[in-house]
Amino acid sequence: MWTNWSGGQQSRPRATDRPLDEAGVVAAVLRAANRGQRIRPVGARWSWSPLAVTDEVQLDLSALTGVVAFGRDRVRVRAGERLQDLLPELSRRGHALAAVPRGDGVTVGGAVSSGTHGSGASVGSLSSLVEGVRLVDGAGELRRIDGPDLDAVRTGLGALGVLTEVDLAIGPERIMMAGEELRALDELLDEGFFETHVWTELEVFPDGQAMAKWANPVEDDPDEPERGVAGRAVAVGSAAAVGAAVGSAHALSRVVPRLAPALRRSASRWSGSTTGPAYRVLVAERPVRAEVSEWAVPREALGHALRELAAATAARDLVPRMPVLVRVGAPETGWLHPAYGRATAWVAVRARRGTAFEPLFGLVASVLGDVDGRPHWATRHDWTAPDVDAAYSRAPDFRRVRDRLDPDRRFASPHLDALLGP
Ligand SMILES: Cc1cc2nc3c(=O)[nH]c(=O)nc-3n(C[C@H](O)[C@H](O)[C@H](O)COP(=O)(O)OP(=O)(O)OC[C@H]3O[C@@H](n4cnc5c(N)ncnc54)[C@H](O)[C@@H]3O)c2cc1C
Numbered sequence: 001m002w003t004n005w006s007g008g009q010q011s012r013p014r015a016t017d018r019p020l021d022e023a024g025v026v027a028a029v030l031r032a033a034n035r036g037q038r039i040r041p042v043g044a045r046w047s048w049s050p051l052a053v054t055d056e057v058q059l060d061l062s063a064l065t066g067v068v069a070f071g072r073d074r075v076r077v078r079a080g081e082r083l084q085d086l087l088p089e090l091s092r093r094g095h096a097l098a099a100v101p102r103g104d105g106v107t108v109g110g111a112v113s114s115g116t117h118g119s120g121a122s123v124g125s126l127s128s129l130v131e132g133v134r135l136v137d138g139a140g141e142l143r144r145i146d147g148p149d150l151d152a153v154r155t156g157l158g159a160l161g162v163l164t165e166v167d168l169a170i171g172p173e174r175i176m177m178a179g180e181e182l183r184a185l186d187e188l189l190d191e192g193f194f195e196t197h198v199w200t201e202l203e204v205f206p207d208g209q210a211m212a213k214w215a216n217p218v219e220d221d222p223d224e225p226e227r228g229v230a231g232r233a234v235a236v237g238s239a240a241a242v243g244a245a246v247g248s249a250h251a252l253s254r255v256v257p258r259l260a261p262a263l264r265r266s267a268s269r270w271s272g273s274t275t276g277p278a279y280r281v282l283v284a285e286r287p288v289r290a291e292v293s294e295w296a297v298p299r300e301a302l303g304h305a306l307r308e309l310a311a312a313t314a315a316r317d318l319v320p321r322m323p324v325l326v327r328v329g330a331p332e333t334g335w336l337h338p339a340y341g342r343a344t345a346w347v348a349v350r351a352r353r354g355t356a357f358e359p360l361f362g363l364v365a366s367v368l369g370d371v372d373g374r375p376h377w378a379t380r381h382d383w384t385a386p387d388v389d390a391a392y393s394r395a396p397d398f399r400r401v402r403d404r405l406d407p408d409r410r411f412a413s414p415h416l417d418a419l420l421g422p
Contacts, residue, residue: 002058004045005105006353008291008380013040013058020063022134022142022164029162030140032057033410040413041162043110044082046103047378048292050415051114051157059162061109068165070095074131075170079109079163087279095170096277099126100199102284109163114378115155115337117346118282119327120199121299127154127334129169135161138406151394152401154334157377159416160405176281178215178274185210189303194328194345199282203323204306206314211323215281290322293361293380294348295373296338299328302345305371309347312367318360322350335394338374346376377419385421 003010014037017028032039040054041061052058064080067089075095077086083097083104090096099118106116108126112133117125132146133153138161145153146167153160176199185208194200197214204210274281297305306326313319325348332339349364351357361380374391375381389395399420406412409422 002045002053004047004052006048006289006291008048008353009050009053011053011055013054014056016058016060018060018063022064022136025059025061025064025136025162025164026140026142028057028059029136029138029410033138033140033408038412039410041109041113041158041411043080043107043113044105046106046110047114048380049378050413051378052110053415054413056413061107061162064109064164073170074167076165076167077108079107079112079133079166081108082106083108083111083279084283087277087283090170091173091277091279094173096173096279097126097129097168098123098171099129100278100282101126102282103287104279104283105287108166108168112154112163112166113156113158115332115334115339115376116378117327117329117339118199119201119329119346120197121194121328121343122330123199124330124332125334125337125339126168127337128330128332130154130166131169132167133163134165135163135405137161138408138410143405149401149405151333151335152398154332155337155377157336157416157419159402159411159420161411174217174278175275176215176278177218178213178281180211180213182209183212184208185306186303188212194299199278200328202326204326205323206310206319208310210326215278218275288322288350289353290350291353291357291361291380292348292350293357293364294325294346294376295364295368295381296329296344296346296376297368297371297373299343299345301371302326302347305345305347305368305373308371309349309364309367312363313360316359316363318363320349320360321352321355324349335398336377336388336392338376340392340394347373348376348379384418388419 001010002013019025019028037056039057039059041059042052043061061080064078066078068076083106101116101118111126112130115125115127135143135145137143185204188210197216199215201213202210327346329339329344331342351360365382375383
């Protein structure tokens with residue numbers, strides 16, 4: 001029995017291939033083609049949606065790891081490489097990726113194919129960093145893609161072929177200094193919190209408070225007081241600042257007792273260690289086994305979206321038991337990227353494993369869909385092809401590339417059939 005990371009998706013593939021190199025990927029695709037079977041690439045299994053699920057042949061890319069080549073401003077990496085290995089390797093060489101997601105167990109191929117993002121008003125997703133790929137198409141042909149088709153591949157959903165190598169843009173390593181503070185959500189939004197810092201994240205609680213987390217590159221003396229959330233001087237990372245946040249969280253947890261554990265966890269994210277390379281500061285240390293539904297809403301609609309969500313969940317007694325996670329991102333060029341063509345705010349609603357999340361996620365989809373939200377493909381959603389067509393002006397172009405790279409739908413699955421059509 002195959003399961004994804006959260007345990008919420010299960011399947012019984014009739015076979016699993018685990019190629020050791022690119023030639024092995026070609027052979028696996030040709031073998032599936034000769035047998036008339038469908039084959040589905042899978043990375044680290046971290047998607048909450050059935051993106052990687054198949055009952056036919058599963059192509060496990062976990063052995064396709066390692067850096068192929070380093071350049072001054074790009075790295076070529078095998079698609080099964082996990083960020084938890086790549087990011088420290090880049091750091092040792094004085095480099096970094098601009099985007100750092102919360103979870104670093106993901107593979108480069110999976111992250112790129114699903115549009116994985118970090119957070120920051122001017123920061124694109126991992127998909128946006130892609131400068132070229134090597135891909136095995138549905139006929140088992142190895143192709144180099146670095147032209148116009150790249151905007152299809154950026155969020156290819158595993159529908160176009162198997163990525164074997166990915167070129168990612170890299171920048172210089174930056175030491176980040178991070179802080180956190182419990183504040184009223186409305187104040188934070190009014191003060192332009194998301195525009196004030198390079199990296200930002202909010203965990204929003206049902207009573208209108210939010211744990212604001214931010215990080216900026218250290219430019220001068222790391223011991224100097226850093227910008228506060230609202231311009232107030234806050235000794236970021238100091239025991240006092242973290243202690244105050246934890247204290248406020250504890251006070252709030254008395255008011256909202258069922259959120260107490262989550263509040264304590266979020267308040268102690270950095271555990272007193274708040275300065276270091278981005279890959280150490282920004283990755284969430286203890287990912288919680290939860291189900292997630294995350295939506296990309298137009299950046300300017302964020303305040304309205306959060307108010308609507310709070311009112312709707314309270315009215316139906318479906319208030320999430322975990323804080324709502326809010327992040328931001330720059331407009332994307334990937335044709336099926338949820339942030340395609342617009343500055344975006346990501347709103348993630350989480351439900352602990354084992355809880356009945358469907359009513360809550362159904363409501364979330366309805367409320368955030370109404371504000372022009374688009375679901376993160378790797379999280380739980382109920383979208384089908386008509387929704388995709390209505391929301392993505394370049395969906396026809398994506399399908400044309402799919403028709404060219406995989407005319408026989410070697411990489412299809414029931415989930416992809418629903419999402420993209422047969
Ligand atoms: C704890 C946790 C934290 C997370 N944090 C974030 C976050 O901060 N931001 C965010 O945006 N997302 C986040 N995610 C979601 C995650 O980034 C995506 O689910 C991502 O797709 C996972 O990568 P993976 O390697 O597990 O891919 P999988 O889930 O295995 O596959 C995802 C998709 O990619 C395809 N695929 C995989 N490898 C290849 C390949 N080589 N070639 C072609 N297609 C391929 C699969 O077919 C599938 O369609 C998080 C998930 C978890 C569980």
